[in-house]
Amino acid sequence: MFMHLAKPIYQTPDSQIENTSLEIINVSRRGFVGGATGLTFTLALAACAPKKSESKSKSEAPLPDHSTVESGPLVLISIAADGRTQITNPRSEMGQQVITAVAQMIADELDVEWDKLVIEQAVGDSKYGDQNTDGSTSIRNHINRFRMAGALMRHMLTQAAANEWGVDISECSSKLGTIEHSSGKILTYGDVAKAASKLDVPAEASVTLKRRDQWRYIGKDKPSFTIPDIIHGKGTFGIDVRVPDMVYAVIARPPTVFGKIKTLDDTAALAVPGVTKVMKLPDLQGEVAAFQPLGGVAVIATDTWAAIKGREALNVTWDAGSNANYDSDLYGQELRATARKPGEVKRNRGDVDSAMETAAKKVTADYYAPHLSQAPMEPPAATARWTGDKIECWACTQNPQAARTTVASLCGIPEENVTINVTLLGGGFGRKSKPDYVAEAALIAREVGAPVKVTWTREDDVRHGYFHSVSAQRMEAGLNEDGLPVAVLHRTVFPSINSTFGAADQGSDFELSLGATDSPWNVPNMRVEVGKAEAHIRIGWLRSVANVYHAFAQQSFAAELAHAAGKDQKDYLLDLIGPDREIDLSKDGVIYPNYGASIEEHPLDTARLKSVLDKAASMAKWGRDVPKGHGLGISVHRSFLSYVATAIEVAVDSDGNITFPGVWVAVDAGTVVNPANTKVQMEGGTLYGLSNALYGEITAKDGAVVQGNFPAWRVMRLSEAPHNLEVHIMESDAPPGGVGEPGTPPAAPALANAIFAATGQRLRTLPLLGQKNRLTMAGEG
């Protein structure tokens, strides 16, 4: 009934480990070591530093919770005498099947049978290297060290067998969990595990990684470790954690960021059956919110419902504070006005202004995209338990190390006193990279003197999040006689995520590099500018981040230019991208983090961009006639080092209702570890993008977020999803790109372009079905 996260959490059916302990502490090795089998060895491989280029560019990424990759992150693997192989997964599982991917990457080189694998979840600890599960990095930043760890371990097992036989290692080779000698003698990994654990870890140069054609697990559709539990209602999410004698808390937070309690009367709340305590939380300190809790009043009770009812009965008034006047409508108008004025130049090629003057035709467009909430299906939740001056937390966190440092610093204790257990995450989408809710649980548990679970209700999640940034963008182009642009201006204005962590009055170079300064268009004169925008609510990451609004403007505008030129969207887009080449953005003065990867390894490759575009077009049978009220739209975007094109056929009925006869996605993510799951991520990423594009809008009035629960915060439902959604993965042996996020950015512009094709209406304001758009059938608009 209770959590025991440190024990192996996932095991394949054939590798049952007799773990009967239900205690919370230190069960990890008991079932494993103490079972019938006895011997085990645990190898902490610290030798596998990431490649230099990665760590260099990683440290350039300006966003504060991208922890710098240190040298020598641990990869923990244990082998029991009976061959069961336990992998400690350092990344957070939120449905992207990272557990499976990590197992594939390690087990491939280790050369061990799949059904011998057992997964243990790592706690948050910098010894594991970068654990922040965001930016679609789990494979692209870690594949080499995971493979190397498996290879080094295999080498040590082989060496141990050679020693046992008194032969040279060159006469021995591994074969799926066994070591064979050329004479035919065989030892199992389990036989030699203990001896191998006493050997020194060899130098990386002493092992050769497998060739691609030798891969057994990488590139194969290995099944999920979590699904067999999920379908039986098993698997522990953050909100499911139970520890003995726990109590339950919900929090009334100030409606505005930096708001404070003015008056509090808790008499009625304390009279609610089950409510045991009401306490004030510390106000936000300093100038920026960062990962701090928002403050407010916690209601503690014997169950979650009593806490919710207690909160309803609170009599609390607030000082709204410095953000009292935030009105997202007025603010949006300001952003739009700013986008019409010159900003700071972040990319410049040629001379846009003089080229514009001589252009045969000028096209301009203003785009707007509102704040969004990540709204993972599982709202934030965390449990904390103090024992003396030590604390143990359980949380659905994408970023357990940030949770650890935040709890330590807010509680004034050393990091070593903080244990962060990572549960399954019921979705994350960037929300759970911020550990404010873990700190809430820690602070409340200390005051209460009992273990506490803090649950966020849906209203809490939607109102008190770290919101996707609102943005206004201005696009201008001068076209020549052939309708191709001689000059393009892209001006983008949005409050930066950096404002959550420090002084920032405009979008950062990092955010601009997500779809604005990295434009792949082959235009002789090009300028990208950023305008000023202060933040008045907490701004944070959301699946694919600034790519969402930048791709929307850029790829909508491409179709607008095609229309102005009287050309086909897809053909025109191919022309805009131009010849096959690797784009050097530094020539145009761009600071380009390239998602933390080296540009040599991951160039901005227009050939790959064009080939996914061609592929999506052919999947959609581009150019065919469609019925009246239908339209085809297309877009293509590179993000997180992967290239994705999306084609959409939309049908708009006479009431302006939208359905999707078909959606086609082509992805080039370089080397793919799990193709089946890559398709799933493309489906999920695409529909996440479509949901936001159609319905997503967070607004604020008097400093407070207006929306609360579904359906005021509207998300896509099953009847609104396409019936036909096809994904094609391009064959590639390029280094891996990201997979969790790149499906999202092209969805919105492909849809807007399809709607234009269907109705003749060009929608430049998101959400497409929001109040500011009134969609009608062709001819009526």
Add this chain to the structure above:
Amino acid sequence: MAITLKINGKKETVTAAEGTPLLWVLRDHLGLTGAKFGCGVAQCGACTVHVDGAPIRSCITPHEDVEGSEVTTIESANGKVASAIRAAWEELAVPQCGYCQAGQIMSAINLLETNASPSDEDIDSAMDGNICRCATYVRIRKAIMDAAKTL
């Protein structure tokens, strides 16, 4: 006030404040965390359980209202239809994060128990109350069709 409920074939005596929704009794009092909290206002379906075989949103159902009824949660939803649904779910790798899936499966079981060969429209209307933020919808549709075929 203590009342006795029949949950997954077992009698359970619970003491919760009057009006406490079944969801929190299951999760906080009985440790049955399979049914999830997603909205608390009957909008998302994550909390779906069966009461006398019919799906209900446990987040808005006062626990005393199900006294004398048979409550079944994902943890012990069994039988031919449940097995077929689970097999199709696993085969098509429907769940992503999995958080909504207990609710999805409970709704899908009821659909196939009452309608052995549902149309697209039947699936839309039976499943529209179950939100999935990972957007597993396309596979849910297909898995229900596949499960129906095996029955």
